[in-house]
Amino acid sequence: MLESDSNIARKLPVIRDVIETIERLRIARQDEVRDCPHPLLKRFTQQELTDEACPTYKNLLVGRSLRVPSRQTLMQIAHYLECSMAQRNELLLAARYLPENLELTGSDLRQVLEQGRQVMDTLPYPALLVTHTLHIEAISGSFQRLFEFLPLSEIPETQRYVLPLFFRHDMPVRKRSSFNDESTKAWEVGVVRGIQLFKQSNRLYQFEPWYQELVERFCAVADFRMYWEQGEILDQHDELPKQLLCRNTITGEWQPIQLKQIRISICSQMYPCLMALLPLDDAARTVFAALNSIETSTTPVVHSF
Known part of the structure; x- marks a missing residue:
């Protein structure tokens, strides 16, 4: 016709x-x-x-x-x-199409971040508050103790990103997440999945100068570039439980625990969001219970900048 x-x-x-x-x-x-x-x-x-x-x-x-x-x-x-x-x-x-939604900025972003901090205060699990670049805006006290993480105030603002921090050899996270062959495989799968998440969340920004500069900063950390460039595609069947060698805060003993990461939305957009860790075995539940008992006996702390 x-x-x-x-x-x-x-x-x-x-x-x-x-x-x-x-x-x-x-x-x-x-x-x-x-x-x-x-x-x-x-x-x-x-x-x-x-x-x-x-x-x-x-x-x-x-x-x-x-x-x-x-x-x-x-x-x-x-x-x-x-x-x-x-x-x-x-x-x-x-072409008379609606534009792509941009990320929150200004007062809208500050409001959602404050809501995220309030939600994080109520969680019984270790958690981070992150933006679409996986920049860490806040960290729960239980997360800091679980990973022996530095307070954010002691980490330069330009280095407060999830991906490079979990690669650094001068911090205990990587060493305690790759203590044997099985845990190393789980760590590598988690790393590749995190890189995929970063790329997917920022696919519309990949030609922006700030994005390219940020990636170059990431690639300057340890062997990050090798994982960034390998381009491996994973599906849900490749997901492995995260493993962490941690110290029981009551007995002082070191033991491996299994964890699962979840993402909790705060608003209608994907970011900012909370990245929390759930216990998957009895050892992890015991450790989390000890972390929570310490937190409830002191004033709750959420470190942010």
């Missing part, structure tokens, strides 16, 4: 805006690689964009197609053009 003239007339301004936006972004990228070749040898030509991201792009350019690209196609184009988050939303708005 042929489209009516009125439908075509409504689409023409949208298609024009989409093409103009894509071409402006494409030409800017092409100018950037003119004297400095792209690491992946991208040339950012119209033909290459058609081949790599949008098979109908040439038809749009010459007017053979009057179909506005789908949201998914626009995201493919944005990825090919290595768009920033603002540029992605600019492209979506040109």
